[in-house]
Each structure stands twice: as structure tokens, then as C-alpha cells.
Amino acid sequence: MKDAEENMLTIGVIGAGYWGKNIIRAFNNLKSVKLKYIVDSDQDVLNKFKNLYDVEKLKDYKKILQDEDVDAVAVVTSAHTHFDIAKDCLLAGKHVFVEKPMTLKVEHAQELVNLAEEKNLKLMVGHLLLYHPCINTLKEFIDKEEIGKPFYIYCDRLNLGKIRKDENALLSLAPHDISVAIYLFGENPLSVSAYGQCYLQKDIEDVVFLNMLFPGNKIAHIHVSWLDPHKVRRTTVVGSKKMIVFDDMEPREKVKVYDKGFDMTKNYDSYDEFLQIRDGDIHIPAVKMSEPLKLECEHFLKSIEEDFIPRSDGYNGLAVTQVLDAGIKSIKNSGIPVKIGEK
Numbered sequence: 001m002k003d004a005e006e007n008m009l010t011i012g013v014i015g016a017g018y019w020g021k022n023i024i025r026a027f028n029n030l031k032s033v034k035l036k037y038i039v040d041s042d043q044d045v046l047n048k049f050k051n052l053y054d055v056e057k058l059k060d061y062k063k064i065l066q067d068e069d070v071d072a073v074a075v076v077t078s079a080h081t082h083f084d085i086a087k088d089c090l091l092a093g094k095h096v097f098v099e100k101p102m103t104l105k106v107e108h109a110q111e112l113v114n115l116a117e118e119k120n121l122k123l124m125v126g127h128l129l130l131y132h133p134c135i136n137t138l139k140e141f142i143d144k145e146e147i148g149k150p151f152y153i154y155c156d157r158l159n160l161g162k163i164r165k166d167e168n169a170l171l172s173l174a175p176h177d178i179s180v181a182i183y184l185f186g187e188n189p190l191s192v193s194a195y196g197q198c199y200l201q202k203d204i205e206d207v208v209f210l211n212m213l214f215p216g217n218k219i220a221h222i223h224v225s226w227l228d229p230h231k232v233r234r235t236t237v238v239g240s241k242k243m244i245v246f247d248d249m250e251p252r253e254k255v256k257v258y259d260k261g262f263d264m265t266k267n268y269d270s271y272d273e274f275l276q277i278r279d280g281d282i283h284i285p286a287v288k289m290s291e292p293l294k295l296e297c298e299h300f301l302k303s304i305e306e307d308f309i310p311r312s313d314g315y316n317g318l319a320v321t322q323v324l325d326a327g328i329k330s331i332k333n334s335g336i337p338v339k340i341g342e343k
Helices: 020-029 043-047 062-066 078-090 104-121 132-141 169-185 292-305 314-332
Strands: 007-016 034-040 056-058 073-074 097-101 123-126 148-158 191-197 208-212 218-225 227-239 242-246 255-267 272-283
Touching: 007 020, 007 292, 020 034, 020 292, 034 062, 034 255, 062 078, 078 097, 078 104, 097 104, 097 292, 104 123, 104 314, 123 169, 123 292, 123 314, 132 169, 132 227, 132 242, 148 169, 169 208, 169 218, 169 227, 169 314, 191 314, 208 314, 227 314, 255 314
Parallel strands: 007 034, 007 073, 034 056, 073 097, 097 123, 148 218
Antiparallel strands: 148 227, 191 208, 208 218, 227 242, 242 255, 255 272
8 A cells, every 4th residue: 555655654634724724733743644635625724735735735525535545534624524524534444533522412423433443443532631741640640549539620711712603612612621520530420510601692602611420429510611801721630638730821830739638637535526627738740741732643643553542532532422412401401410321
């Protein structure tokens, strides 16, 4: 199939818009892959890449499906098109990287998972934060029980803009933090409740408050909005011994571990147990930083080359889609909790 570059994977990127251009740059900069195609249905968008990359530019992705040299495809189009395009690529025998949200319907996500398994192909979802060195530092602290038993997580993803016309704040912003909560807790939630309001456009929520209940009474709370005066990108994990915070808006010291909490002690005069506040030091762990997008793209390629399950595989994408689906149902029913998988 390949001669001069037989050891190098070949990829095409479908979707060259707001986020697609970053995916294109990331793959093009990697030495382990050859970027062969850039596809976008908008000719004006393609024209912006005319002198940037020496690759073929197409308005229709069907040619990629017929090219046997193409090993993998990255789907970075509007969310409502993800299922059809990803399905076509899998049916054509291509490994697929698909941006978040994986699909808009749970049954579509399940179909892609099944198809990838049937074809023995890699299916990876663009849950970017799972490749962020700081999130993986949080994961390490939790898994090593350095913060004790994790109680709850809360995430804030706020800004003034970018306002979407084709999806609400839940679908646009929350997949990041939903995937993080699932990753950090190491299991899927049992139920979801959510509130949201539409202020700028009809039927498009600008702000959403989402709660996930996990096994063992663990909770994750997510607040997303594109109608906020502050730009906030923060994740907090509260444990029985310590608390850890990742603030992505901090220029350098993004992760802080707080030796704060409550200690159970004995009052030997009354034999009653009482809680004593512990207000200890703040520890700033050393985190070796690297661009998360580069790490994400490298992970996808390595999963193909070394044949391992990607961190944000199809099942991870399915789990996030199930939460989004339950969240939308809850919003429409005034915040009533919805069990995952409930019709």
C-alpha cells in the first residue's frame, strides 16, 4: 500500500473551521503521520489553507474513503454531522478520531462503538482535557489516595462568548468536564440532573448547571456558560484528607494541593466524637507541561501503531453522550433527576 513512507500513518482531516484548523496544525506538526487531505464544504474556508499546507483540499470527503493510503480520519465538523461522517469512515476501514460531542444521540454513539469493534478499528473522541498534564496530575493524586477518599468534584467553564447558534452551552462546553469527572472518578454516573436557561436565543441554553451522582454517593457539579463576566476554567476535587484544584487560567502554578479538611478525634471526657478543622499547607506539585492537543493527537496515532485502547475511546464517548442526553431531558423537565439509560 505504501512505499517511500511505509512506516508512516496517513490521515485526512474533515472540517477546517474554528477547531478544525488546530487539529490540522497538530497533525501536520507530528513526524509520525502524513497529512494528505483537508476537507471542508465551505470553499472560503479551504481558500485560507491554500498556501499553508501542501496537501489536497476537498469539498467532499468521499474521495478519502476510496483512498487506500489513508489509515485514519479526524472528524472535526458540526456535532450533528459527526455520526454520518464517522460511520462512513469506519465502514470504509478507516480509524476515526471524532471531536466532542461524539454524537447527539445515544443510539448513534452505541452504533459507532459497535461498528468500530466489528471492524477492529480505533475510535477515539476528542476529550482534550484527558490529555492535559494537569488533569493527569489530579488523576495520579486520586488514584494514589493522596487526597483520601474522593467526595465530590466541581468544574466551572465560563466566559463571555463564544456564543453558538447550532448547540447550547451544555453540548458545546460541558463534554470537557463530564469526561474529566468520569475519568477522575474512574466510573460512570448513575443519574443526572440539570437546570438551564435561554436568554439570548430561543431554545439554546446559555447557562447550564449539571449534577452527576456516582456510585458511593460521589457527586460532580458542572457549571457552564458563555454569558459570564469572568473567564474561568477550574476543576476542584474534594477528598477526605486533602483537596486539589486545577486552575487553567493560572499562568504557571496551575495545580494546588490543599492540606485542608476535617479530622475525626476523640473527646475522652465525654467519649463523643467531634470534627476538628485541619488547615494545613498548600503544596504546588511540579507538572511537566506539554500542549494537550499535541498529546491527544499523538495518543490517537500510537493507539493505532501499538494497538491499545485509547484513553478517550468510543465507550468513553458513549458515556459522555449518555450524560448529555440525560442532562437535556432533565433541563426539559425542570431539573428532575434522570437515570443514565432511562428512556
